[in-house]
Amino acid sequence: xxxxxxxxxxxxxxxxxxxxxxxxxxxxKAIASAQDAQWVKREGARQELGNWEDWRNLGEQxxxxxxxxxPDYLEEFSDNVEKNGGHVFFAQxxxxxxxxxxxxxxxxxAKHVMKSKSMVTTExxxxxxxxxxxxxxxxxxxxxxxxxxxxxxxxxxxxxxPAIHKNRDQVREVFxxxxxxxxxxxxxxxxxxxxxxxxxxxxxxxxCITGCNFAIADNGWINLDTNEGNADLCMAxxxxxxxxxGMERLVPTLKEAETMDNMLARSAVGQKITTYCTFTNxxxxxxxxxxxxxxxxxLDNGRSNALGTDxxxxxxxxxxxxxxxxxxxxxxxxxxxxxxxxxxxxxxxLSPVLEGNYDDFADLPYACSVCAACSATCPVKIxxxxxxxxxxxxxxxxxxxxxxxxxxxxxVVGLGxxxxxxxRPALGVAHTGTSVIAKKNPQNVKNLYEDGKHLSWMPFVxxxxxxxxxxxxxxxxxxxxxxxYKTHKPVEADPKVAAHTAQRQQEIKAEKAxxxxxxxx
Amino acid sequence: xxxxxxxxNNLATKSGRARHQLADNPLVPVNDxxxxxxxxxxxxxxxxxxxxxxxxxxxxxQTTTKxxxxxxxxxxxxxxxVDMKDDPYQADDHxxxxxxxxxxxxxxxxxxxxxxxxxxxPTYWKPDASREENIQTAEHAGAAIAFADYLLAESGTITAAxxxxxxxxxxFLPVHYLAIVRKSRILPRSRQAMDRYDPMLKSGELxxxxxxxxxxxxxxxxxxxxxxxxVHGPLDMNYLVVEDM
Numbered sequence: 103x104x105x106x107x108x109x110x111x112x113x114x115x116x117x118x119x120x121x122x123x124x125x126x127x128x129x130x131k132a133i134a135s136a137q138d139a140q141w142v143k144r145e146g147a148r149q150e151l152g153n154w155e156d157w158r159n160l161g162e163q164x165x166x167x168x169x170x171x172x173p174d175y176l177e178e179f180s181d182n183v184e185k186n187g188g189h190v191f192f193a194q195x196x197x198x199x200x201x202x203x204x205x206x207x208x209x210x211x212a213k214h215v216m217k218s219k220s221m222v223t224t225e226x227x228x229x230x231x232x233x234x235x236x237x238x239x240x241x242x243x244x245x246x247x248x249x250x251x252x253x254x255x256x257x258x259x260x261x262x263x264p265a266i267h268k269n270r271d272q273v274r275e276v277f278x279x280x281x282x283x284x285x286x287x288x289x290x291x292x293x294x295x296x297x298x299x300x301x302x303x304x305x306x307x308x309x310c311i312t313g314c315n316f317a318i319a320d321n322g323w324i325n326l327d328t329n330e331g332n333a334d335l336c337m338a339x340x341x342x343x344x345x346x347x348g349m350e351r352l353v354p355t356l357k358e359a360e361t362m363d364n365m366l367a368r369s370a371v372g373q374k375i376t377t378y379c380t381f382t383n384x385x386x387x388x389x390x391x392x393x394x395x396x397x398x399x400x401l402d403n404g405r406s407n408a409l410g411t412d413x414x415x416x417x418x419x420x421x422x423x424x425x426x427x428x429x430x431x432x433x434x435x436x437x438x439x440x441x442x443x444x445x446x447x448x449x450x451x452l453s454p455v456l457e458g459n460y461d462d463f464a465d466l467p468y469a470c471s472v473c474a475a476c477s478a479t480c481p482v483k484i485x486x487x488x489x490x491x492x493x494x495x496x497x498x499x500x501x502x503x504x505x506x507x508x509x510x511x512x513x514v515v516g517l518g519x520x521x522x523x524x525x526r527p528a529l530g531v532a533h534t535g536t537s538v539i540a541k542k543n544p545q546n547v548k549n550l551y552e553d554g555k556h557l558s559w560m561p562f563v564x565x566x567x568x569x570x571x572x573x574x575x576x577x578x579x580x581x582x583x584x585x586x587y588k589t590h591k592p593v594e595a596d597p598k599v600a601a602h603t604a605q606r607q608q609e610i611k612a613e614k615a616x617x618x619x620x621x622x623x
Numbered sequence: 624x625x626x627x628x629x630x631x632n633n634l635a636t637k638s639g640r641a642r643h644q645l646a647d648n649p650l651v652p653v654n655d656x657x658x659x660x661x662x663x664x665x666x667x668x669x670x671x672x673x674x675x676x677x678x679x680x681x682x683x684x685q686t687t688t689k690x691x692x693x694x695x696x697x698x699x700x701x702x703x704x705v706d707m708k709d710d711p712y713q714a715d716d717h718x719x720x721x722x723x724x725x726x727x728x729x730x731x732x733x734x735x736x737x738x739x740x741x742x743x744x745p746t747y748w749k750p751d752a753s754r755e756e757n758i759q760t761a762e763h764a765g766a767a768i769a770f771a772d773y774l775l776a777e778s779g780t781i782t783a784a785x786x787x788x789x790x791x792x793x794x795f796l797p798v799h800y801l802a803i804v805r806k807s808r809i810l811p812r813s814r815q816a817m818d819r820y821d822p823m824l825k826s827g828e829l830x831x832x833x834x835x836x837x838x839x840x841x842x843x844x845x846x847x848x849x850x851x852x853x854v855h856g857p858l859d860m861n862y863l864v865v866e867d868m
Contacts, residue, residue: 136848151660159653167650172638173631174645180627186832192630245854246845263845270847289846293854300855305762321824331795331841331856338791339758349634354650356821360813361657371844374676374778375813378856379836386832388750388787390757402630409638 108196108227109456111257112441116465123439129259129267133436136266140427143372144479151368161365162483165418168352172409172417175319175352176400182322188384188396196226196403203311203344204231206397210342212238212309218326218333219244220313221261221421222346222401224443225456228311229255241303243332245296249273252280259437259445261423262370267436300332310336310393314347315366315420316359317398323383324398325359327366327376334378343384343393349400350417356381362420369422369481404456412492416451418482423448425476425486431469440466447476447486451493460497467493533582657814661777669776669809670864677779680839681852683861684779686806689868693736696768696801699861703766703799704743712798712858713765719746721764721797724788731803731865750787757790764797767857771802773819774862777812778838781862784820785833794835800857802837805868 112119123129148154168175180190193199203226207215215232217223217240229251232240242251246265250256253276258264265273270287277283277292281299285291312333316325324345326333337343353359359381367373385392408414426432426446437445442453442463450466457463467490476486518524557573559565567573581589635642664672670686677684687695700720707713722745728734737745746760761767769789771781781802785791794800810816813836823829841856852858 132847139848153656153660156654156656160656163653164650170638170640171645171648173634173642176634177627177631177642178645190627192625192627194625194630194633198625243855244845245843249845263848265845266848268846270849273846289849290851292846293843293851297854301762305758329841330843330854334791334835335795335855338795341754356817357657357814358650360817364657364813373680373838375775375780375836375838377680377838377840377842379780379813379838380833381836382833384832386830388830389785389790389832390748390750390752390754390787391790391792392785392832400630402633406634406637409634410640414638 109225109443109453110441110462111443112438114441116439116441116469119439119441120435123435126267126436126438128269129436129438130434132266132269133260134433136260136263137427137433140372140424144369144424144427145372147368147372147374151364151374157365158481158483160361161420161481162418164353164358164362165420165482166415168354169350169409169414169417172350172352175354176349179317179319179322179352180398180400182320183396183398184322186322186384186396188322188398190398190400193226193399193401193403196401199226199346199399199401199403200228200231202399203228203346204235206342206344207232207235207238207309210309210395212342214238214303214306215240215309215311216243216303216307216336216340217241217247217311218313218328218336219247219264220311220346221443222313222348223311224258225348225403226346226401228346241300243300243304243336244328244330245293245332248296248300249276252276257438258443260426261421261445261448267438304335304339307336307340309342309344310340311344311346312336314345314351314398316353316362317345317347317351318354318356318359318381319352320355321383323356323381325353325363326380326382327363327378329371329373329377331378334380337380337382337393338391341393342395343397345396345398347398347400349402349405365481366420366422369420369424369479404458407458408455413451413455413489415484416448416455416489418484419448419452420482421448422481424479424481428475428479430471430473430475435469440469442466447490448484451484451486451489454493460493460501464497467491467497529582529584657812658818660814661811664776664811666806666809669811670806670866673774673776673779673809673862673864676777677774677839677862680779681842681860682779682839683859684864685861686864686866688866689732692731692803692863692865693733695863696733696736696803699768699801699863700740700743700766707765710765710798717763717798718765719743719760719763721746721748721761721767721793723748723768723770723786723793724750725770725786727770731805731868748788748790748793758792758796761790761792761796766799766801767793767797769793769800769802771804771862772808773816774804774809774864775811775813775816775836776809779862780813780836780838782816782820783835783837784829784831785835786831791833791835794837795841795856797857799859799861800840801861801863803863803865806864806866807868809864 183190191202242248249265259267274287283295314324315327363379367375384396408417425448429447432446440449442449444452453463454460470490472487474487518528560568674684720743724747748757771783773782840852840860842852843854844850
């Protein structure tokens with residue numbers, strides 16, 4: 103089922119995107135700096151909390167439990183939202199979610215719509231759809247999203263820091279051009295200017311859209327975390343609030359919400375808890391502000407493709423982005439390199455799942471060094487690197503989808519290595535074939551680079567290797583290794599060295615015996 | 624829109640698991656870290672932990688006694704409003720003192736203090752005022768003094784459930800903000816706050832639609848990751864712990 107049509111955010115192919123990202127030196131530097139800074143903050147916050155691995159076990163358990171009993175929790179949550187006087191709409195696709203919100207905005211005659219930052223609203227492309235309503239203006243209230251909006255809806259590049267790729271001069275230029283800003287490039291001055299612009303708009307707000315960090319099943323409330331407080335102002339002032347949530351964003355009770363908030367803040371930004379952590383619902387009759395009309399849109403949009411499959415753990419994700427912040431690939435290609443609104447390791451796993459096929463995101467599982475840093479940092483223990491390998495397996499083994507001509511090459515290799523009668527002659531041919539570029543001297547570690555040559559360019563598919571690394575010239579031996587090995591006998595050890603080794607072993611045994619340690623040898 | 628039953632049945636089918644199995648398989652946490660982390664501390668110890676962690680998130684943290692509370696509040700008003708008449712926010716008509724409508728003034732011995740306020744005369748969040756009126760009052764507040772429910776030592780967080788006399792924007796629109804909390808309401812962590820809110824909500828003892836956990840002033844790192852305070856909410860945050868209640 104192809105559903106998630108809005109998550110692709112670039113028309114360029116993967117290699118073009120990577121090339122573009124490599125050329126943006128500021129973004130590369132900013133991301134490297136952010137990763138380094140976040141490492142210190144995140145690891146410090148986790149260490150201060152203590153027992154981090156046990157917290158991860160708890161986080162994993164809570165999220166796995168919710169995913170396992172997802173229909174039951176959704177039923178409980180939606181019953182309670184309606185018991186509180188709210189309304190719940192189940193959207194199978196992004197189109198259904200988008201159409202519902204657009205129709206609701208028209209019905210409510212909304213003029214001033216505000217949003218707080220939320221990945222799922224980006225996923226359904228609600229901004230552009232609402233802007234097509236005549237007379238409606240829309241404002242992103244998170245400072246980073248506001249900057250991107252004013253910069254002609256530039257694409258975000260990070261789940262937590264969407265405008266990380268922009269420097270202060272670029273922000274200043276945008277503010278001068280679009281908002282009449284006259285100040286300098288000091289982030290404090292820029293942010294205070296934005297505060298004034300945003301505050302004026304907050305007070306006109308008649309309709310708001312928020313995401314949802316966690317939805318609480320047993321009371322029908324939602325939980326939102328921000329550092330700016332923009333979501334709270336969004337929710338408090340207008341009479342209508344629409345909450346959009348991925349269907350998996352549930353926790354059983356307020357207690358698990360509190361646990362996950364603690365783990366989220368530490369993982370995302372190295373804080374113990376975000377500055378504003380709010381548990382909220384449709385306003386009561388006696389309260390003045392807060393939404394009178396409270397709508398929750400629960401979105402599948404391809405998430406159910408993961409259920410019952412190896413990819414089910416991706417639904418545990420709490421969008422902390424710590425996997426981005428440790429990923430060497432994200433460090434190199436940035437958010438734009440992924441071509442999906444969900445970048446980094448989580449995006450590489452999630453994007454093909456949401457899409458339901460590998461049409462647009464087949465490259466992403468291969469954009470991974472399988473270093474497993476993402477899996478090690480994930481607060482809810484999603485085995486991200488294993489899921490990326492699983493994507494590759496499915497593409498190659500089940501779907502027979504090749505990357506360029508790798509499939510054909512590997513088929514030939516498979517044929518050759520599967521039959522000794524073909525494999526042995528092939529080794530001889532390979533050895534002879536490479537002899538023209540072989541070193542004159544025998545190969546050893548010392549003369550690998552010092553004494554010989556190496557290739558810095560190779561043609562055809564091998565170019566991918568030499569683009570990043572040198573290719574050492576092969577050794578100049580007459581024979582290949584296997585033939586050489588058969589004709590050589592083991593070299594006898596130097597008697598002096600052997601005697602010294604035996605003596606030292608005896609000494610070590612004696613020392614261990616003296617300390618009372620067990621002898622294993 | 625997709626019908627709920629169709630939606631949920633689809634999930635059950637895809638996962639290969641039957642619906643309505645949760646009642647027999649409730650979540651039994653693998654550990655009790657949320658409850659036991661930072662537990663067993665005295666109120667004095669919690670106060671010092673709260674002070675350290677609050678100051679770590681750019682909060683001005685003060686303690687006072689019930690007897691000294693009026694004078695301490697007056698000092699706050701003087702510092703944030705009376706002595707700041709040239710402040711650009713006040714010049715821009717953000718110059719009122721905002722107070723909640725609450726029974727707690729009597730508990731804190733603040734009834735006569737409240738009556739004596741004249742410079743500036745306070746404005747109030749009123750349960751019987753309209754949405755627009757209360758929001759405008761909060762927007763014109765140069766400073767607000769709020770009653771907090773709890774103070775969380777681990778994170779330097781004050782919590783406040785929305786009430787008819789202390790609305791949601793009360794905590795967000797004023798330029799400067801002070802929360803009063805009694806020392807006996809300092810809790811180790813957010814779990815202990817939930818252990819109190821959850822049963823009160825379920826029993827109807829607490830009727831509210833919104834609980835704010837606030838940890839320092841509004842801030843952002845969205846421009847080159849430089850920390851900037853006050854992009855949306857109050858520009859500063861003050862906690863005032865009353866010790867002898």
